[in-house]
Amino acid sequence: QEEIQYIKEQVLAKFPLLGVTMRPLSVVPDDRIGTAATDGHRIIYSPKFFSTLSDEQKQFVFAHEVMHVAFNHILRSKGRNQRLWNIATDSVINQILKNEKLPMMEGGVDIAEAVNHSAEEMYEKLLKKKEQRDQEKEQKQKQKQKQHQSQSGGADQPQDSSEQNQPNQEQPQDQ
16 A cells, blocks of 8 residues: 555646545555556556556556546446447547556557547547448448358348348438
8 A cells, every 4th residue: 555655646746636636545456457448436446457566556556546537537428339449548548648648558459649638539539440441341241241142142132032132221311
């Protein structure tokens, strides 16, 4: 706990405005968690993970989790893809901390353009990229199916040609 107190003091010295957010947060060691996390009331960290970090990297991780709470990321996540929201919020926080010259550990989310965007803006960018990738994947699958059908002599084609001309009932209607 002495080490955590030292890290908290270092974070406060660098980011005094985080003191209001940090004060009510309890800090809980738990090696079942891979790195660190927050639920808005606690900062949960892996002592095994922390033991591999320099003091500055520990400050980075601790400040990172406090910033999730300070920026109200948990409540702002409602209705969003949680994985993409976490990447978006991590990207914004990590750029702030990197700009403060704290070293980020290897494998952290490092999207340079996030420095100029809010978490919501980054989320929308990531969501659009995901949708593009999903569409491209779907198109490739359709191309593979067409190739397979043409190679198998059309055996998978509908028997009645009128089936091919039926409108897709699941397509959205123009309003």
